[in-house]
Amino acid sequence: MTYPLPEGEDLRRAVRWVSAGLQESPGQPVVRLVEQAIFKFDLSPKDGEFLLNFFLSGGPPSGAAGKE
Numbered sequence: 001m002t003y004p005l006p007e008g009e010d011l012r013r014a015v016r017w018v019s020a021g022l023q024e025s026p027g028q029p030v031v032r033l034v035e036q037a038i039f040k041f042d043l044s045p046k047d048g049e050f051l052l053n054f055f056l057s058g059g060p061p062s063g064a065a066g067k068e
Contacts, residue, residue, distance in 0.1 A: 014041040014051055022055075030055045 014037040021033045034055055038048040 008047065010041040010043060011047045011051065014038070014043060014047075015054065017041070018051065018055060 017040065018030070018033045018037050021028065022030065031052070034048070034052045037043070037051060043051065
């Protein structure tokens, strides 16, 4: 499955941050990590919604965190 690249550097950083968190602790709730990322990276509501939908729909392929 192909995902559209998120626009904005803060959103890209948030995707990498959540991905890294999920790799470190796969059992932690995705929604909680996404909520933390929204505040940490000061994302807009639209970007926050994209981030949540991105990870709830499967997120990046395994091992893709940090790769561009």
